[in-house]
Amino acid sequence: MPKDFARTQRVADQIQRELSDIIRTELKDPRVGLVTITDVDVTQDYSHAKIFFTLMGDTALAPQSQLGLERAAGFLRSQLAHRMMLRTVPQLHFVYDTSVERGVHLSHLIDVAVAEDKAHLDDDES
Numbered sequence: 644m645p646k647d648f649a650r651t652q653r654v655a656d657q658i659q660r661e662l663s664d665i666i667r668t669e670l671k672d673p674r675v676g677l678v679t680i681t682d683v684d685v686t687q688d689y690s691h692a693k694i695f696f697t698l699m700g701d702t703a704l705a706p707q708s709q710l711g712l713e714r715a716a717g718f719l720r721s722q723l724a725h726r727m728m729l730r731t732v733p734q735l736h737f738v739y740d741t742s743v744e745r746g747v748h749l750s751h752l753i754d755v756a757v758a759e760d761k762a763h764l765d766d767d768e769s
Contacts, residue, residue, distance in 0.1 A: 655683040657727060658692055662735075665722045666712075674711030676704060681740045685733055692733035695740040705739045712737040 663680045677699035684693040696712070698705055712719075716735040724732045 651685050651687060651689070654689065654727075654729070655685045655692070658685065658694075658723065658733075659683040661723055661726050662694065662719060665719055665726075669722065670715055670719070672711040672715055674704075674707045675715070676700065676708060678708060678712070681743070689729065689731045689733050692735055694735055694737045696737060697740050697743050702744060709737050709739055 659680050659682070662683070666675065666678055666680070679697050679699060680694060681697055682695040684695070686692070694712075696708070698708055713736075716737070720732050720735055723729075
């Protein structure tokens with residue numbers, strides 16, 4: 644039986660691919676650095692899309708990058724309209740995605756805990 648893959652998810656995936664390409668090749672705003680689009684969430688009626696992004700490098704520049712992306716939302720939306728065959732191109736809302744940073748932090752905490760446990764086991768065996 645084929646996997647149920649909703650049209651909204653296919654549209655979200657296509658928006659993610661197209662936006663990544665547009666931001667990389669056509670967006671000239673200096674506030675927007677090395678942005679990676681991590682996820683896109685589109686409403687059922689395609690009127691709004693929430694774009695989750697992360698930054699490569701300095702995460703302190705996230706508010707500036709978000710402002711740059713919000714200011715360029717009209718340009719990005721018009722470019723999406725040229726590339727995609729949709730009746731309604733959604734309004735774009737950008738949200739900084741902190742899940743990658745949290746994952747790295749939790750991984751570091753796990754590594755520290757494992758190292759401490761190993762150190763305690765080595766002390767107990769001596």
